[in-house]
Amino acid sequence: MNWQPDAWGYVFIAIAGFLATDIWRWLGVVAGRRLREDSEVLNWVRAVATALVAGVVSKLIVFPTGVLESSPLWLRVGSIAVGALAFFLGRQVPAIGIVSAIAFLGAGLYLLGF
Amino acid sequence: MAYSADRDGEGTAGFWFLKGMQGIFSLPASILLISFVGFTAFAQQSGVPVDQAVFMTGIVWALPAKLILVGSIQSGANLFAAFVAVTLSSIRLMPMVAALIPEIRAEKTRTFVLLIVSHLIAVTAWVMAMERVQHVPRPHRVTYVLGLGMTLVIANMIVVGTLYQYVAEFPPIVAGCLFFLTPVYFLASIWSSGRHPVIHIALVVGLLLGPLATLYAPDFDLLLSGIVGGTLAWGLDVLRRRRLGGRV
Numbered sequence: 001m002n003w004q005p006d007a008w009g010y011v012f013i014a015i016a017g018f019l020a021t022d023i024w025r026w027l028g029v030v031a032g033r034r035l036r037e038d039s040e041v042l043n044w045v046r047a048v049a050t051a052l053v054a055g056v057v058s059k060l061i062v063f064p065t066g067v068l069e070s071s072p073l074w075l076r077v078g079s080i081a082v083g084a085l086a087f088f089l090g091r092q093v094p095a096i097g098i099v100s101a102i103a104f105l106g107a108g109l110y111l112l113g114f
Numbered sequence: 115m116a117y118s119a120d121r122d123g124e125g126t127a128g129f130w131f132l133k134g135m136q137g138i139f140s141l142p143a144s145i146l147l148i149s150f151v152g153f154t155a156f157a158q159q160s161g162v163p164v165d166q167a168v169f170m171t172g173i174v175w176a177l178p179a180k181l182i183l184v185g186s187i188q189s190g191a192n193l194f195a196a197f198v199a200v201t202l203s204s205i206r207l208m209p210m211v212a213a214l215i216p217e218i219r220a221e222k223t224r225t226f227v228l229l230i231v232s233h234l235i236a237v238t239a240w241v242m243a244m245e246r247v248q249h250v251p252r253p254h255r256v257t258y259v260l261g262l263g264m265t266l267v268i269a270n271m272i273v274v275g276t277l278y279q280y281v282a283e284f285p286p287i288v289a290g291c292l293f294f295l296t297p298v299y300f301l302a303s304i305w306s307s308g309r310h311p312v313i314h315i316a317l318v319v320g321l322l323l324g325p326l327a328t329l330y331a332p333d334f335d336l337l338l339s340g341i342v343g344g345t346l347a348w349g350l351d352v353l354r355r356r357r358l359g360g361r362v
Binding site: 009010012013014015016017018019020021022023024025026027029030031032042043044045046047048049050051052053054055056057058059060061062063064065066067068071076079080083084087092093094095097098101102105106109110114 | 141142145147154156159160163166170173174175176178179180181182184185186187188193196197201202203204205206207208209210211212214215216219225228229230233235253286287289290291293294295296297298299300301302303304305306308310312313315316317318319320321322323324325327328335336338339340341343344346347348351358
């Protein structure tokens, strides 16, 4: 860990965080009414953006940090599977999937002696 | 305009700002607050100090962007690599904002105000705003979204700032579940708010490709799962539409 909690940290966050994010929000305002919701370019942009976030999500599941680093992979993947099953059976209400996945994970961690 | 004639009957700007603020008492806002407890734990475990975690929450706001930013910091990425990874994850904000603006802008709304509103937009705030502004008179929609968004941002900054010192002392099971809440929350909310099939295809492709990319190309894993995975998902969607006989 070579991260430093000084002014450079703030500059780093401002450039790689704030600027990198708000550029798209500002462009969104500019595009406003002109952007065509059915254009093929926008479809590709949607796909890339979603796949990127999904990549981050799967990294958190497969290669977690902290407590979960020492938990078995099958428990984490199993929790996602249980949550997904509950989510789709529960008419795709997010809370149903979230509660089921976390409950399965919590129960598994308890039984494994965490 | 019909609404300008009876504007007095629609309540004041202050009323609609408060109405927007009340959005904090809702299920999506509650899930978001708990997810930010998870983010707090992630930031703390990644060595990001509390003041920077709070700063990041206010200035970046979008949770996926912050996760990638903290992930980049954790893995020692340089400024350029971090910028590219974060900015790629944030492209999705552009169509989200572009879709919301026509819903909320009134004739006299200034671009400057819309730029401020746009900063408050992230997945949860966007989903809530798109649903709720339909019940708000058009002249007050921007005010309503300002109340909603600013309250969400400030509440989560307070959550990060106050809980940072406690997340390290959480029992292991609680810490583990909080960490896991973020990925689970994103999967559920992106799937349920995704109105285009290509989003669902990209979510599945990205999920499968992410760990493989980390194993085989750890330096470029996020770019790889984003650009390669996204293009693959888009291609699959084009094929799907062809098979359905629709236009491509």
